[in-house]
Amino acid sequence: MPIPERGRPWPEIAAEMEAARARDLDWRRGRHGAYVWYASDELEHVLRDAFGMFLVENGLGIRVFPSLARMEADVLESVAALLGGGPETPGIFTSGGTESIFLAVYAMREWARASRPGLERPAVVAPHSAHPALNKAAHYLGLDVRRVPVGPDYRADPAAIAAAVDARTVGLYASAPAYSLGVIDPIADLARLAADRGLWLHVDACVGGILGPFVRDLGYPVPPFAFECEGVTSVSADLHKSGFAAKPASALLFRSEAHREFARYTFDDWPSGTYSGLTFTGTRPGGAIAAAWAAFQFLGREGYRGLAAASMRARAAIEAGLRERIPGLRIHGEPPLYAFAWAAEGVSMGRVAAAMAREGWVAGRTTAPDGIHVMATPVHERYAADYAGAAARAVEAARSGDSTGTARAAYN
Numbered sequence: 028m029p030i031p032e033r034g035r036p037w038p039e040i041a042a043e044m045e046a047a048r049a050r051d052l053d054w055r056r057g058r059h060g061a062y063v064w065y066a067s068d069e070l071e072h073v074l075r076d077a078f079g080m081f082l083v084e085n086g087l088g089i090r091v092f093p094s095l096a097r098m099e100a101d102v103l104e105s106v107a108a109l110l111g112g113g114p115e116t117p118g119i120f121t122s123g124g125t126e127s128i129f130l131a132v133y134a135m136r137e138w139a140r141a142s143r144p145g146l147e148r149p150a151v152v153a154p155h156s157a158h159p160a161l162n163k164a165a166h167y168l169g170l171d172v173r174r175v176p177v178g179p180d181y182r183a184d185p186a187a188i189a190a191a192v193d194a195r196t197v198g199l200y201a202s203a204p205a206y207s208l209g210v211i212d213p214i215a216d217l218a219r220l221a222a223d224r225g226l227w228l229h230v231d232a233c234v235g236g237i238l239g240p241f242v243r244d245l246g247y248p249v250p251p252f253a254f255e256c257e258g259v260t261s262v263s264a265d266l267h268k269s270g271f272a273a274k275p276a277s278a279l280l281f282r283s284e285a286h287r288e289f290a291r292y293t294f295d296d297w298p299s300g301t302y303s304g305l306t307f308t309g310t311r312p313g314g315a316i317a318a319a320w321a322a323f324q325f326l327g328r329e330g331y332r333g334l335a336a337a338s339m340r341a342r343a344a345i346e347a348g349l350r351e352r353i354p355g356l357r358i359h360g361e362p363p364l365y366a367f368a369w370a371a372e373g374v375s376m377g378r379v380a381a382a383m384a385r386e387g388w389v390a391g392r393t394t395a396p397d398g399i400h401v402m403a404t405p406v407h408e409r410y411a412a413d414y415a416g417a418a419a420r421a422v423e424a425a426r427s428g429d430s431t432g433t434a435r436a437a438y439n
């Protein structure tokens with residue numbers, strides 16, 4: 028579509044955009060199992076206003092926007108406090124989990140190169156459950172990833188990880204929780220291993236980093252997974268996921284200032300002087316920083332505890348509905364937070380997911396083991412019974428052979 032010769036009135040454009048949404052995922056009615064973290068209409072308005080206030084400002088020129096510099100520092104300090112760090116725990120405000128993981132792998136590589144000059148092709152050891160962002164980063168940065176089978180509980184197996192470490196290994200990678208099954212890797216054990224072997228350990232807490240500590244505060248058994256564990260070097264926690272902030276926003280935190288410095292890139296052989304920074308992106312949306320700051324201030328710890336409680340109630344309601352309506356239901360492993368995956372005995376979950384999709388549900392598949400992924404958020408509480416009903420009908424149809432087609436396991 029070419030740019031029109033003459034501009035059109037905004038109401039006409041807005042109406043067209045609204046109409047274009049008609050076939051989009053119905054996330055306001057909890058039909059999503061991924062992509063969207065939605066807390067409430069009230070918070071949505073705050074995020075829109077805060078983002079809009081700083082729509083034009085650019086996080087690249089943070090020197091000339093002390094407002095953004097302050098909000099960014101405040102957000103990172105708040106996240107550090109949630110993750111067992113302190114005011115001295117340094118961080119980087121990034122555009123999302125993928126950039127946070129990219130920068131963690133980059134810093135890990137530079138750190139290793141500084142102390143092991145002859146190192147040719149560094150490697151990272153990770154459980155099979157690690158998010159693909161790890162491989163994406165390693166691919167761009169010239170590292171190998173060794174994915175090791177998980178244990179019978181679907182969590183990283185520290186003995187298998189230890190056995191995969193060799194002379195080329197510079198770091199370990201673990202998740203809190205892993206996206207697919209929602210299980211938290213044994214971070215304390217892996218941190219000890221990393222410390223013993225002189226390795227960097229990155230914890231991908233993109234899903235659990237902000238809300239996980241509040242779930243723990245409510246009394247649920249959530250093990251320490253961040254800087255409380257000596258030997259954890261960096262942690263990524265996405266503000267635009269369980270922080271319920273606006274996209275794009277994530278926090279990457281480091282054990283020390285010296286570790287963070289390895290994420291820096293500096294260049295000055297061009298006509299405009301020194302270009303030096305800690306992010307992969309150049310221009311950065313001021314609105315995302317402002318919205319994350321506003322979310323923390325608007326919700327407060329009390330608000331996050333409320334969202335944690337609602338997410339856990341949503342998970343419990345979905346799980347209870349599934350157990351009640353689907354004979355032979357299984358939850359994979361012991362996921363302690365709001366993400367989990369389920370399966371029904373004797374039926375292909377690809378068929379079940381395809382049948383659910385026909386009713387408008389995003390039912391992301393897991394393949395190891397076969398299952399359907401659920402990321403319960405507060406909005407899902409109200410629609411838990413609808414979800415369980417659709418799931419039960421889909422299982423029934425798949426079992427009786429009435430359902431045709433299989434949903435491919437595809438993450439995006």
Ligand SMILES: Cc1ncc(COP(=O)(O)O)c(C=O)c1O
Pocket residue numbers: 122123124125126158160202204205206231233234265
């Ligand atoms: C565990 C985990 N790590 C990393 C990512 C990547 O985050 P993003 O999509 O924000 O780049 C995701 C996304 O779902 C994730 O679940």
